[in-house]
Amino acid sequence: MPILERGKEFVEKVTGWQRPSSDDLERLLRSRKANTFLFKDDGIIPNHPFWPLVVYHGVAKLPAKYDPAAIFEDLFARNGWQKSWRNGIYNYVHYHSRIHEVLGVARGSAEVQFGGKRGRSLTMKAGDVAVLPAGTGHECLYAEDDFLVVGAYPLDGIYDECKGKEDHARAVKTIPKVAKPRQDPVYGSSGPLSHLWRVSRKGREAK
Template sequence: MDIIEPVKRLAEKATGIGFPSREEALACVRNVRPSRMKFRDDGYIPNNPKFPLLHYRKVLRFGRKHDPAAVLEKVFNVNGWGEAWRNGIYDYVHYHSMIHEVLGIARGSATLQLGGNKGKTVKVGAGDVIVVPAGVGHECLKASVSFLVVGAYPPAGTYNECRGSFQERNQAIKAIGRVAVPEQHPLYGSHHPLW
């Protein structure tokens, strides 16, 4: 997957085949109410004291005309969430202290641990989208062979990866409190508040 997806993405952009227009991508987004999950600081993973993790189940309907990963990239990009990547989710708990993240499931299914070791185990599948606030721990426990995620970030913030070490904790907690609410929702744009 590490070699195939980047080549596939370049071919889609160069040829336009499998790459949806703005209208085609946005037409795949359904109006879905998310599951809201709030996690406490467990002494290892700080989580986010203000914002809940949002899990939108089956929020995207993928047709056969376009590659699901390209649809997710287009939807996120149209709504101002860029720097998209295609891969899986790390199999160890981690969080980002200086930026929020959106994860869209393009293919396959997985079992994720959200909120750290004392958090919640959740099953996800193609068409699901998870908005992970800064500080919220996440990891993949088990994934199907075909599991593919598209991740992206809002324009404000800086990517970093924290693993819950004691040395990074105090700085991470301060940074989490400074991360602003994005101006646009990664699925619904400015028409819908994120939190």
């Protein structure tokens, strides 16, 4: 995390400066369609076997009187997605095999490749959110100088970082075992993630 962002985050959490209230946060949230993208295992990046990447474009208003990163931190936290961080997105393809991840763009824009080399490049702009099921490859292809992302994770799961083919055999076993999040990181219990990521009693995709 850049030193300036680390300092801002500390001051905001201590004083509440530039952080939205609960009522303000509700007013800053927009109703947006969930865009879904399902990627195949390419032999290096496994992706998730049946849960899609979910992208909400322009889901949050980011007025100047609030720190945009604080808006996403508080939004994710109230829906049970914790351990937030502020930074960019790595410029090499990687994924997490034991945990899901949410990324909220607080500032700037970037071209992000999801799903590995055979996946899809998306333009992610301030106000956008991407919800990545475990196994989803992602890397930054290009970013504006001020590009800033807030990331967070569900309470269930263990953070790890996988990169190459040497991780693949283990990852394809752990990815399906990562528990479904309790809430959508943006819309909570009423959000579309509950039916987009469906599971049966056996832990497999519900038909």
